[in-house]
Amino acid sequence: MKPTIKxxxxxxxxxxxxxxxxxxxxxxxxxxxxxxxxxxxxEMGYIPNATAQRLQKRTTDTIGLILPxxxxxxxxxxxxxxxxxxxxxxxxxxFDMLVATRAPGNxxxxxxRSDVATNRVDGLIIVRTRCDDPRIAFLxxxxxxxxxxxxxxxxxxxxxxxxxxxxxxxxxxxxxxxxGHRRIALITAPEDLTFTHHRLEGAHSTIQKYGLEIGPEYLxxxxxxxxxxxxxxxxxxxxAQPPTAIAAFNDLMAFGAMSAAQxxxxxxxxxxxxxxxxxxxxxxxxxxTLTTVQQPIYQIxxxxxxxxIRTIRNEPLDETQVILKPTLxxxxxxxxxx
Amino acid sequence: MKPTIKxxxxxxxxxxxxxxxxxxxxxxxxxxxxxxxxxxxxEMGYIPNATAQRLQKRTTDTIGLILPxxxxxxxxxxxxxxxxxxxxxxxxxxFDMLVATRAPGNxxxxxxRSDVATNRVDGLIIVRTRCDDPRIAFLxxxxxxxxxxxxxxxxxxxxxxxxxxxxxxxxxxxxxxxxGHRRIALITAPEDLTFTHHRLEGAHSTIQKYGLEIGPEYLxxxxxxxxxxxxxxxxxxxxAQPPTAIAAFNDLMAFGAMSAAQxxxxxxxxxxxxxxxxxxxxxxxxxxTLTTVQQPIYQIxxxxxxxxIRTIRNEPLDETQVILKPTLxxxxxxxxxx
DNA sequence: TTGAAAGCGCTAACAT
DNA sequence: ATGTTAGCGCTTTCAA
Numbered sequence: 163m164k165p166t167i168k169x170x171x172x173x174x175x176x177x178x179x180x181x182x183x184x185x186x187x188x189x190x191x192x193x194x195x196x197x198x199x200x201x202x203x204x205e206m207g208y209i210p211n212a213t214a215q216r217l218q219k220r221t222t223d224t225i226g227l228i229l230p231x232x233x234x235x236x237x238x239x240x241x242x243x244x245x246x247x248x249x250x251x252x253x254x255x256x257f258d259m260l261v262a263t264r265a266p267g268n269x270x271x272x273x274x275r276s277d278v279a280t281n282r283v284d285g286l287i288i289v290r291t292r293c294d295d296p297r298i299a300f301l302x303x304x305x306x307x308x309x310x311x312x313x314x315x316x317x318x319x320x321x322x323x324x325x326x327x328x329x330x331x332x333x334x335x336x337x338x339x340x341x342g343h344r345r346i347a348l349i350t351a352p353e354d355l356t357f358t359h360h361r362l363e364g365a366h367s368t369i370q371k372y373g374l375e376i377g378p379e380y381l382x383x384x385x386x387x388x389x390x391x392x393x394x395x396x397x398x399x400x401x402a403q404p405p406t407a408i409a410a411f412n413d414l415m416a417f418g419a420m421s422a423a424q425x426x427x428x429x430x431x432x433x434x435x436x437x438x439x440x441x442x443x444x445x446x447x448x449x450x451t452l453t454t455v456q457q458p459i460y461q462i463x464x465x466x467x468x469x470x471i472r473t474i475r476n477e478p479l480d481e482t483q484v485i486l487k488p489t490l491x492x493x494x495x496x497x498x499x500x
Numbered sequence: 501m502k503p504t505i506k507x508x509x510x511x512x513x514x515x516x517x518x519x520x521x522x523x524x525x526x527x528x529x530x531x532x533x534x535x536x537x538x539x540x541x542x543e544m545g546y547i548p549n550a551t552a553q554r555l556q557k558r559t560t561d562t563i564g565l566i567l568p569x570x571x572x573x574x575x576x577x578x579x580x581x582x583x584x585x586x587x588x589x590x591x592x593x594x595f596d597m598l599v600a601t602r603a604p605g606n607x608x609x610x611x612x613r614s615d616v617a618t619n620r621v622d623g624l625i626i627v628r629t630r631c632d633d634p635r636i637a638f639l640x641x642x643x644x645x646x647x648x649x650x651x652x653x654x655x656x657x658x659x660x661x662x663x664x665x666x667x668x669x670x671x672x673x674x675x676x677x678x679x680g681h682r683r684i685a686l687i688t689a690p691e692d693l694t695f696t697h698h699r700l701e702g703a704h705s706t707i708q709k710y711g712l713e714i715g716p717e718y719l720x721x722x723x724x725x726x727x728x729x730x731x732x733x734x735x736x737x738x739x740a741q742p743p744t745a746i747a748a749f750n751d752l753m754a755f756g757a758m759s760a761a762q763x764x765x766x767x768x769x770x771x772x773x774x775x776x777x778x779x780x781x782x783x784x785x786x787x788x789t790l791t792t793v794q795q796p797i798y799q800i801x802x803x804x805x806x807x808x809i810r811t812i813r814n815e816p817l818d819e820t821q822v823i824l825k826p827t828l829x830x831x832x833x834x835x836x837x838x
Numbered sequence: 839t840t841g842a843a844a845g846c847g848c849t850a851a852c853a854t
Numbered sequence: 855a856t857g858t859t860a861g862c863g864c865t866t867t868c869a870a
Contacts, residue, residue, distance in 0.1 A: 164617075166863055177841045182865060192839060209617040213555045214863035217846050222551070224598075229587075234798045235781050236584045237577035246574045249567075249601030253611075258620065260562075261599040263587030273591075279502075279547040282596065388785040414782075421787035443573050444752075447726040449759035460572045504847055515857045520849060530855060552847035555862050 165206040174202050185210075224258040225470055226283035228273050228297075230290055231263045232385070238414065239442045240459060241289070244311065247463020248287060255471045257284075271296055278306045285309070285474045287466055291322075292354045309470035311462055312356050321469040323462050323484040327357045327439075330455040331364030331409070333490040334437050337453070338407045339372050342499035343435060347380035347405035349394040349415050361411055361439070380405055384415045391418025399426060406434060406499045413438035413445050413454055420448065420495065435496040450494035457488050503544040512540050523548075562596040563808055564621035566611050566635075568628055569601045570723070576752065577780045578797060579627070582649065585801020586625060593809045595622075609634055616644045623647070623812045625804055629660075630692045647808035649800055650694050659807040661800050661822040665695045665777075668793040669702030669747070671828040672775050675791070676745045677710050680837035681773060685718035685743035687732045687753050699749055699777070718743055722753045729756025737764060744772060744837045751776035751783050751792055758786065758833065773834040788832035795826050 167185070171178040176195065184191045184199035202208075216222050227248060229241060245261070252259045260283055264270040274297055277283050284307065288297055291312030298320065301308045310322040338346055348365055351358040369376055379401060384390040391410050398405055399422060408423075410416035416438030420430050428434050431450045438445060438454035445452040465484060472479055505523070509516040514533065522529045522537035540546075554560050565586060567579060583599070590597045598621055602608040612635055615621050622645065626635055629650030636658065639646045648660040676684055686703055689696040707714055717739060722728040729748050736743055737760060746761075748754040754776030758768050766772050769788045776783060776792035783790040803822060810817055 164619075168863075178864085179841055179843090179866080180839085182863095183840090186865085190839060195839080209614075211555075211863050212618045212620055213551060213560070214846090215865080217549075217551045217555050217848090217862090218864050218866085220846070229584075231584050231587075234584060234588070235581060237580040237781050239575035239577055239580070242575040242577070242580050243573060245599070246567075246569050246572060246601045249569075249599060250572070253600060253602075259599050261583070261587060261597050262591060263584045264591075276547075280550045281502075282550055388782050392785050417782070418785050421785050421789075424787040443575050444726050444755070447730050447756050447759050449762040451759075506847075516848085517850085517858080518856055520847095521856090524849085528855060533855080549847050552862090553849080555846090555864090556848050556850090558862070 164211075165203075165208045166211070167208070170199060170202050170206060170208060173206070174198050220281075222258075222282060222284050223256060224260050224283045225252055225467065225474075226260045226262070226277045226286045227289070228262045228264055228270060228277075228286070230266045230270065232265060232387075236263070238386070239444060240412070240414075240440055243442070243459040244289065244463040247460040248467040249463075251464040251467035252471070255468070257471055266292075271300065274300055278304050285470045287311070287470055291356045293356050293359065294354070295356075307470065307473045309466050309473060311466050314356055315359065318483070321473055321479065321482045323465045323469065323486070324357075325457050325462070325486050325488050327360035327488075328364030328367075330439060330457075330488040331361045332368045333455060333488070334409050334439075335365050335368040337490060337492065337496065338409065338435060338437070339368075339374075341407075341435065341496060343407040344374060344499070345380070345403065345405040346374075346376065346407045346409060347382070347398050348376060349382050349384040349391055349398075349408060349410040349419060351384060351386055351411040353383065358411065365409065384410065386412050386414060388414045388418040388421075391415025392422045393418070395419035395422035399423065399428075407436070407496070408434065409437045411439050413440045413442045413452060416452055416454065416495070417444070417448060420452075431494045431497045433500050435499075437496060441491055445491070445493070448495075453493045453496040454491050455488045456491050458486065462486070502549075503546045504549070505546075508537060508540050508544060508546060511544070512536050558619075560596075560620060560622050561594060562598050562621045563590055563805065563812075564598045564600070564615050564624045565627070566600045566602055566608060566615075566624070568604045568608065570603060570725075574601070576724070577782060578750070578752075578778055581780070581797040582627060582801040585798040586805040589802040589805035590809070593806070595809055604630075609638065612638055616642050623808045625649070625808055629694045631694050631697065632692070633694075645808065645811045647804050647811060649804050652694055653697065656821070659811055659817065659820045661803045661807065661824070662695075663795050663800070663824050663826050665698035665826075666702030666705075668777060668795075668826040669699045670706045671793060671826070672747050672777075673703050673706040675828060675830065675834065676747065676773060676775070677706075677712075679745075679773065679834060681745040682712060682837070683718070683741065683743040684712075684714065684745045684747060685720070685736045686714060687720050687722040687729055687736075687746060687748040687757060689722060689724055689749040691721065696749065703747065722749065724750050724753060726752045726756040726759075729753025730760045731756070733757035733760035737761065737766075745774070745834070746772065747775045749777050751778045751780045751790060754790055754792065754833070755782070755786060758790075769832045769835045771838050773837075775834060779829055783829070783831070786833075791831045791834040792829050793826045794829050796824065800824070
């Protein structure tokens with residue numbers, strides 16, 4: 163069986179109190195005793211029992227992340243990267259990461275409630291915020307520590323990291339307009355997601371600035387999957403007057419749109435321009451390579467995680483609300499209008 | 501503060517033991533008492549403290565999953581899907597899932613050791629087994645419960661689910677040969693991964709069966725990323741005598757290979773055939789759509805998780821070693837040799 | 839500088 | 855059918 167401090171105490175002939183304090187480097191323990199205890203612990207292969215420590219300290223040193231998965235075949239590269247960022251940061255700061263996979267909805271909220279209620283985690287990370295986010299509303303009223311990737315439409319007075327989606331789409335639209343495009347279509351994202359509105363706002367205001375507009379037939383809502391992008395693009399290309407450029411609200415949908423265009427024999431980047439958002443690693447190796455907006459997903463994951471852990475620890479936060487400026491990555495999927 | 505069983509006991513005027521047993525539905529408690537206790541618990545919003553239960557029961561009801569991430573920009577759709585399968589199954593069976601992200605190597609092994617030593621989890625899930633897998637060797641000798649996705653090269657006497665990779669590549673190669681291809685190149689995977697050998701074996705034996713062979717210049721090792729596939733394909737296409745078909749060991753590399761071919765103006769499916777492995781959701785929406793081998797990744801995730809939890813619970817396993825037959829999905833990235 | 843004792847919230851063997 | 859008691863492994867007053 164695993165040795166406990168009791169075993170160490172017996173071995174070195176001291177009380178368990180002394181052992182505990184020696185191990186935790188209290189300064190009312192003599193150096194000799196510390197030496198002795200540590201040596202014994204080492205020899206016996208002692209490792210503290212995390213559960214016992216947690217019960218006593220009433221903290222878990224664990225953060226929770228509930229991934230909003232859409233269906234079983236959920237496979238979004240965006241989330242892998244974000245998860246890696248959060249995970250690495252957590253481990254560097256001495257925290258574990260509890261992950262659950264839930265489709266948005268009732269079960270999801272149940273998970274939040276239960277995570278909070280059972281004290282399984284010290285705080286939660288929220289991904290892909292919704293305008294009117296029940297998760298955030300709940301955590302706020304519960305007074306439970308959390309940090310989010312994204313804002314909400316109302317009061318965003320909580321720790322978050324977000325990208326400036328409005329600026330991102332401004333970059334995209336300006337790029338397309340400079341290339342001479344006038345018939346620009348948008349494959350947007352579900353309306354309940356906050357970022358959809360930011361990006362939409364950036365797109366609209368930029369279009370307007372140039373005296374143009376986006377007709378309703380050029381405004382389609384995608385589901386952020388490749389299939390969704392494909393289907394929306396089909397519809398756009400079926401129009402009597404199809405667009406010369408399609409701006410998708412994420413890379414995955416842009417890939418789907420590229421497939422749809424290519425299936426009709428259109429040369430992407432020449433006969434039609436297509437853009438994405440996120441700059442997932444695949445964007446660089448698609449054919450043609452994808453013009454998109456760069457979001458440092460991995461870094462955002464780290465940052466959100468750090469924000470959360472500092473909140474948990476009650477450490478001062480120099481910056482609680484972070485908004486990052488994305489940058490435009492011009493590649494081969496866009497070109498001058500035909 | 502949160503109510504404890506002590507609070508309930510005080511309120512209903514019973515001992516905490518009685519409360520505990522009433523809550524756990526012991527049959528030596530009268531129905532009236534149970535009613536009473538449950539009602540009180542309900543009213544007070546009582547929720548058991550998981551940490552305390554764990555300390556007492558010496559189990560965590562948590563499984564661990566250490567994702568082998570290769571670099572920060574880790575974004576493999578394969579793992580998202582697997583993770584979702586594991587996560588959903590775990591939650592259905594009442595388990596939490598602790599996820600860590602580690603590049604294979606020392607730190608990774610440290611994580612395994614510490615997970616085992618600190619009793620943070622009741623069992624571990626191993627993904628993407630290596631031929632000579634130190635994780636498995638360690639867990640075996642430690643007598644710690646685990647289940648794997650994949651086998652090892654030596655003694656695979658542990659619970660696992662794996663796909664029949666040899667059969668998968670047999671399907672692929674036969675498909676290509678039927679299409680008239682004779683110059684078939686392989687973009688394989690790192691040699692330390694077990695599945696690489698299975699797939700390689702299937703490819704070689706099938707090729708030989710048809711009296712053909714794969715020259716060393718047609719045998720490249722990829723790193724399972726899109727970029728890796730792209731680079732390998734570049735090399736293949738630069739050969740004086742380039743292959744007419746390329747079989748990649750996963751879909752991501754196949755996409756990279758497609759890009760490389762298309763960049764040279766080759767029409768994939770006509771002038772060159774390219775195949776993948778996994779059938780990730782994107783395969784269906786690439787351009788052209790990807791001929792590949794179907795692996796039920798989500799289901800495998802669920803299955804491995806179930807295997808692990810049953811092992812933890814000491815439940816009898818009707819099938820400890822599961823090997824699934826993959827199926828061929830023919831799409832547009834392959835066609836008759838030009 | 840050290841130890842005794844209490845307690846974190848819960849379960850379970852053993853009485854009654 | 856219910857209560858007493860001990861204990862899971864640890865931290866932390868408080869006293870010596």
